Amino acid sequence: MSIAQQPLVERKATQARPPKRNGRWSGYRHLLMARMLELKREPEVVFWVFVFPLLLAVGLGIAFRNKPGDASSIAIVTGPQSQRAQSLLQSSPQHSSFKIDVQSDQSARKGFRLGKYDLVIEPNATGGLQYLYDPARPESVLAKAEADNAIQRAAGRQDVVATSVVTSSEPGSRYIDFLIPGLLGMNLMNSGMWGIGFALVDMRQRKLLKRFVGTPMRRGDFLLALMSSRLVLMIIEIGLLLTLGVVVFHMKVLDSIFSILIVGAMGAMCFGGVGLLTASRAQKIESVSGLMNLVMMPMWIFSGVFFSYERFPSVIQPLIKALPLTALNDALRASILEGTPLIHQWSRLAILIAWGVVSFLLALRWFRWT
Amino acid sequence: MATAIQCRDLRKTYDGKVEAVRGLNLEIQAGECFGLLGPNGAGKTTTIEILEGLLEPTSGQVSIFGRTWKTDAREMREWLGISLQETRLSEKLTVRETINLFASFYREPRASEDVLEELQLTEKADAWVGKLSGGQRQRLAVATALVCNPKILFLDEPTTGLDPQSRRQLWDIIRSFQRGGGTVLLTTHYMDEAERLCDRLAIVDHGQIIAEGSPAELIQRLGGHHFVEFAVTGNSDGAALDAWRALPSVDSVREDDGMISLSVKEPHLAIPALLEALGKQGSSLQHLTTRQASLEDVFVRLTGRHLRED
Numbered sequence: 001m002s003i004a005q006q007p008l009v010e011r012k013a014t015q016a017r018p019p020k021r022n023g024r025w026s027g028y029r030h031l032l033m034a035r036m037l038e039l040k041r042e043p044e045v046v047f048w049v050f051v052f053p054l055l056l057a058v059g060l061g062i063a064f065r066n067k068p069g070d071a072s073s074i075a076i077v078t079g080p081q082s083q084r085a086q087s088l089l090q091s092s093p094q095h096s097s098f099k100i101d102v103q104s105d106q107s108a109r110k111g112f113r114l115g116k117y118d119l120v121i122e123p124n125a126t127g128g129l130q131y132l133y134d135p136a137r138p139e140s141v142l143a144k145a146e147a148d149n150a151i152q153r154a155a156g157r158q159d160v161v162a163t164s165v166v167t168s169s170e171p172g173s174r175y176i177d178f179l180i181p182g183l184l185g186m187n188l189m190n191s192g193m194w195g196i197g198f199a200l201v202d203m204r205q206r207k208l209l210k211r212f213v214g215t216p217m218r219r220g221d222f223l224l225a226l227m228s229s230r231l232v233l234m235i236i237e238i239g240l241l242l243t244l245g246v247v248v249f250h251m252k253v254l255d256s257i258f259s260i261l262i263v264g265a266m267g268a269m270c271f272g273g274v275g276l277l278t279a280s281r282a283q284k285i286e287s288v289s290g291l292m293n294l295v296m297m298p299m300w301i302f303s304g305v306f307f308s309y310e311r312f313p314s315v316i317q318p319l320i321k322a323l324p325l326t327a328l329n330d331a332l333r334a335s336i337l338e339g340t341p342l343i344h345q346w347s348r349l350a351i352l353i354a355w356g357v358v359s360f361l362l363a364l365r366w367f368r369w370t
Numbered sequence: 371m372a373t374a375i376q377c378r379d380l381r382k383t384y385d386g387k388v389e390a391v392r393g394l395n396l397e398i399q400a401g402e403c404f405g406l407l408g409p410n411g412a413g414k415t416t417t418i419e420i421l422e423g424l425l426e427p428t429s430g431q432v433s434i435f436g437r438t439w440k441t442d443a444r445e446m447r448e449w450l451g452i453s454l455q456e457t458r459l460s461e462k463l464t465v466r467e468t469i470n471l472f473a474s475f476y477r478e479p480r481a482s483e484d485v486l487e488e489l490q491l492t493e494k495a496d497a498w499v500g501k502l503s504g505g506q507r508q509r510l511a512v513a514t515a516l517v518c519n520p521k522i523l524f525l526d527e528p529t530t531g532l533d534p535q536s537r538r539q540l541w542d543i544i545r546s547f548q549r550g551g552g553t554v555l556l557t558t559h560y561m562d563e564a565e566r567l568c569d570r571l572a573i574v575d576h577g578q579i580i581a582e583g584s585p586a587e588l589i590q591r592l593g594g595h596h597f598v599e600f601a602v603t604g605n606s607d608g609a610a611l612d613a614w615r616a617l618p619s620v621d622s623v624r625e626d627d628g629m630i631s632l633s634v635k636e637p638h639l640a641i642p643a644l645l646e647a648l649g650k651q652g653s654s655l656q657h658l659t660t661r662q663a664s665l666e667d668v669f670v671r672l673t674g675r676h677l678r679e680d
């Protein structure tokens with residue numbers, strides 16, 4: 001029997017339940033919710049976004065923790081006078097900061113070359129001492145100054161100016177304090193770019209984007225939902241890293257959590273936008289990975305994650321400061337370490353907003369849905 | 371009856387060289403189930419995606435209920451339900467979440483629970499998509515299309531790769547949508563599917579329609595309604611083929627791999643004559659079957675090839 005021969009009735013679904021009416025933002029809300037659920041159910045995400053940065057912070061924090069300077073390692077060349085030089089050093093008040101080996105001329109020089117010794121002391125026949133040190137190596141310069149000072153004092157030199165010393169390693173000025181905001185910024189960039197880039201290319205490959213375009217879904221809402229899914233993760237990322245800093249490394253957070261979250265939100269949205277743009281046309285995971293690395297590489301190097309960017313030549317400083325990660329790191333450091341109010345950071349925030357908005361608009365325009 | 375889908379002289383050339391669709395005309399009535407039947411690479415997906423407004427044709431016009439994609443795209447999307455040939459829905463969402471997500475894009479979607487019930491997915495509503503069987507996944511894909519309460523349902527190879535039971539389940543769903551007044555356009559390379567499900571179909575090959583009509587009409591046009599297939603001992607040559615053609619009620623003769631196939635109007639006349647002729651020749655039958663002509667035969671007759679060359 002052919003169904004076409006039946007009388008044509010106006011299509012009416014056998015509805016047990018009344019239809020819903022969806023509002024303007026229902027698509028956006030559901031897209032965001034779906035994204036969050038997917039992330040939550042993906043164990044790798046939890047590791048890379050949350051656990052990995054914590055491990056990195058702990059590892060680096062321990063490696064670069066502020067500890068009393070290492071003892072200078074000094075080689076004294078064997079000879080008739082070596083005994084005297086050694087006892088002078090050992091009888092000085094600072095003797096605990098020297099590690100002394102008596103070595104043949106040859107092995108002392110070899111050890112110096114290999115970085116095993118910071119300083120080689122070679123006594124000569126007339127009772128004088130010859131220092132062999134490398135002015136380009138800070139620890140070598142330090143060893144020479146300290147050793148000379150110790151020997152002269154032990155031999156009876158009187159200082160003409162009375163001096164005294166105060167040591168400082170306050171929270172706020174240590175390496176870990178510098179590091180944690182930098183890691184936070186880098187993590188917001190990494191997880192924003194990878195999170196959005198991979199998700200997009202994956203959906204494109206699965207033809208899911210094409211399927212979505214077959215519905216009345218607003219395309220801008222889709223991209224916006226992806227970007228804003230980053231906000232929720234951002235809050236957790238910042239919370240975890242700051243808690244780690246405060247609890248384990250006794251960091252002091254000077255600005256309110258609220259301002260820090262605002263900076264974080266701008267960073268997350270900014271890199272969400274850059275991630276969208278980077279992945280706006282790629283068809284394969286491999287090609288998007290390459291692009292992502294290309295975009296992020298300059299920021300890993302120049303934006304002062306692990307070390308201050310002040311060391312780069314001053315000609316490129318304006319370029320460095322225009323990078324979004326630089327702006328984000330600077331803003332996070334200023335807020336967390338110095339408590340600088342957001343209003344005084346407007347130029348950094350403006351850089352973040354500009355990158356985010358321009359990337360989002362370009363992505364919306366160039367985006368390939370199929 | 372209103373025209374649901376119409377296209378004129380549709381052409382699509384990929385990258386300036388692959389001519390996937392070469393001048394295709396269609397007119398599909400509201401309430402019809404229309405099928406595009408053709409082998410892989412015939413241009414079915416390209417055609418249906420152009421009609422769905424997902425691909426830009428190189429030239430030609432498309433209108434759906436009198437509207438065109440250029441002017442009314444957003445409105446049209448509200449009442450078209452689409453299932454693509456290969457969409458992989460997110461594996462880590464549940465069936466219900468997926469349907470709710472698609473429902474959220476439409477102004478007035480159907481209640482998700484209704485769609486779940488209709489597609490027999492209620493039991494699986496809280497299972498992750500990644501854990502579904504092939505048939506269940508395909509039903510979910512159709513559910514995402516039906517949740518908008520569409521006027522037209524586009525299905526691109528809805529049952530490819532499914533087991534017989536899942537195929538029948540989907541056929542039932544499609545029929546029940548049609549009974550409610552819906553229009554269906556589907557593509558398939560299964561002739562049995564086209565034969566059972568479609569009111570009318572177009573056979574597509576190399577981007578062109580080579581035959582169009584109801585399955586019964588197409589088969590009728592073949593001449594014979596039955597096929598008598600047999601093999602004999604000894605070589606059959608061209609002269610033998612002519613002898614078979616001369617038998618009563620035989621329309622045409624084909625030889626395929628040593629198997630001779632007679633297209634026959636009335637088997638009760640042809641078979642006795644065949645046996646008699648074999649007796650005279652002194653050769654004996656190795657094999658004899660008769661069957662009704664199918665769309666496969668139509669395709670073979672028109673193109674000299676089989677629909678599925680696997």
Ligand SMILES: Nc1ncnc2c1ncn2[C@@H]1O[C@H](COP(=O)(O)OP(=O)(O)O)[C@@H](O)[C@H]1O
Pocket residue numbers: 384385388389390408409410411412413414415416417
């Ligand atoms: N995106 C594309 N780029 C280039 N050629 C394509 C593309 N999509 C399909 N084709 C080619 O167009 C022809 C028709 O393909 P398609 O419409 O998918 O056929 P079917 O769905 O009938 O199997 C095939 O030769 C295929 O290789």
Ligand SMILES: [Mg+2]
Pocket residue numbers: 411414415416455526527
């Ligand atoms: Mg196809």
